[in-house]
Amino acid sequence: RNNRRVLEYHSDIERLNAPFLAIYESLIPTEEEKAKQKRLLTSLEKLVNKEWPSARLFLYGSCANSFGVSNSDIDVCLEIEDSDISKSEILLKLADMLHSDNLQNVQALTRARVPIVKLMDPDTGISCDICINNVLAVVNTKLLRDYAQIDARLRQLAFIVKHWAKKRRVNETYQGTLSSYAYVLMCIHFLQTRKPAILPCLQVEMHATYTVTVDDIECAYFDRVEDLRDFGSRNIESIAQLVWAFFDYWAYRHDYANAVISVRTGSIISKRAKDWTRRIGNDRHLICIEDPFEVSHDLGRVVDKHSIKTLREEFERAAHIMQFDPDPCVKLFEPY
Numbered sequence: 097r098n099n100r101r102v103l104e105y106h107s108d109i110e111r112l113n114a115p116f117l118a119i120y121e122s123l124i125p126t127e128e129e130k131a132k133q134k135r136l137l138t139s140l141e142k143l144v145n146k147e148w149p150s151a152r153l154f155l156y157g158s159c160a161n162s163f164g165v166s167n168s169d170i171d172v173c174l175e176i177e178d179s180d181i182s183k184s185e186i187l188l189k190l191a192d193m194l195h196s197d198n199l200q201n202v203q204a205l206t207r208a209r210v211p212i213v214k215l216m217d218p219d220t221g222i223s224c225d226i227c228i229n230n231v232l233a234v235v236n237t238k239l240l241r242d243y244a245q246i247d248a249r250l251r252q253l254a255f256i257v258k259h260w261a262k263k264r265r266v267n268e269t270y271q272g273t274l275s276s277y278a279y280v281l282m283c284i285h286f287l288q289t290r291k292p293a294i295l296p297c298l299q300v301e302m303h304a305t306y307t308v309t310v311d312d313i314e315c316a317y318f319d320r321v322e323d324l325r326d327f328g329s330r331n332i333e334s335i336a337q338l339v340w341a342f343f344d345y346w347a348y349r350h351d352y353a354n355a356v357i358s359v360r361t362g363s364i365i366s367k368r369a370k371d372w373t374r375r376i377g378n379d380r381h382l383i384c385i386e387d388p389f390e391v392s393h394d395l396g397r398v399v400d401k402h403s404i405k406t407l408r409e410e411f412e413r414a415a416h417i418m419q420f421d422p423d424p425c426v427k428l429f430e431p432y
């Protein structure tokens with residue numbers, strides 16, 4: 097590119113900052129909504145404690161990791177001592193109690209990969225999923241929330257990417273596209289690898305200030321993120337530039353054949369090093385996103401040979417819009 101093109105590109109892209117920030121702001125849940133969620137959690141905990149006095153409820157997922165947009169469902173984890181009673185029995189008992197307490201649409205899904213009880217609170221209209229002893233999810237929720245506190249651009253980028261993914265229907269794991277959790281990891285990794293970096297790598301590159309062991313997995317990382325507030329300040333890229341570069345990366349630069357993105361190491365690692373080069377069972381490894389704690393877990397495992405095509409076409413569409421469309425903030429989010 098000659099200098100003139102670069103200049104035009106910059107002035108052009110910068111004009112998108114205000115509209116992207118406006119979209120981000122419009123998606124942030126209100127304090128009132130957060131308070132409603134807390135009240136529901138407290139009343140659910142009271143109910144649970146009637147049967148299990150020492151059990152506790154934790155919020156996890158997007159209502160606790162700071163990547164939740166307004167009107168999201170809430171994800172709750174019931175922490176309960178291992179007793180003689182099985183998870184399914186606990187869920188069925190719980191469903192009974194919730195039903196008697198006048199909660200609506202109560203449903204126990206005991207055979208799901210992560211067994212849950214679903215419910216809707218008629219007072220607040222909030223829908224909620226309750227799982228049992230899913231401590232890893234609580235810990236990865238904290239990791240995401242801690243990353244979000246380091247640089248405001250992470251939350252902005254992730255909101256825009258999640259909003260795009262929902263509108264374009266590529267945020268549906270049962271259809272072979274990616275979870276919200278996977279998209280947030282993609283955003284974190286992307287900001288870790290900007291030059292200069294916008295986010296640090298809190299796991300292998302820094303000493304641990306927080307350590308828990310969950311199901312034999314040691315989860316350890318530097319969590320004093322208030323000390324890292326200036327980390328990204330040497331990089332002055334704007335949100336519009338980052339959205340452009342994010343889609344450009346996933347459309348044209350990511351090495352789908354060989355690369356695994358890893359937030360744990362803050363770098364790309366090879367499929368070969370992880371032995372993710374061939375299909376094993378249902379894991380095809382067509383787009384590889386390493387879970388930061390369950391390192392044998394590829395969050396791209398849900399993607400199959402059809403949905404990889406859909407996903408890559410959507411990345412290309414988004415990159416193309418960011419590059420050439422006169423009004424990207426509208427076109428990008430047009431419903432599929």
Ligand code: GTP
Pocket residue numbers: 156157158159161163164165168169171232233234236237275276277387390393395
């Ligand atoms: P939205 O509900 O779409 O706003 O986002 P979310 O972050 O709540 O995503 P979702 O409801 O799909 O998942 C809830 C949480 O479960 C995530 O934030 C993670 O903490 C956890 N989670 C989801 N999928 C996985 C997975 O494949 N592996 C692990 N370890 N945790 C997961």
Ligand code: MG
Pocket residue numbers: 157158159168169170171
């Ligand atoms: Mg959720």
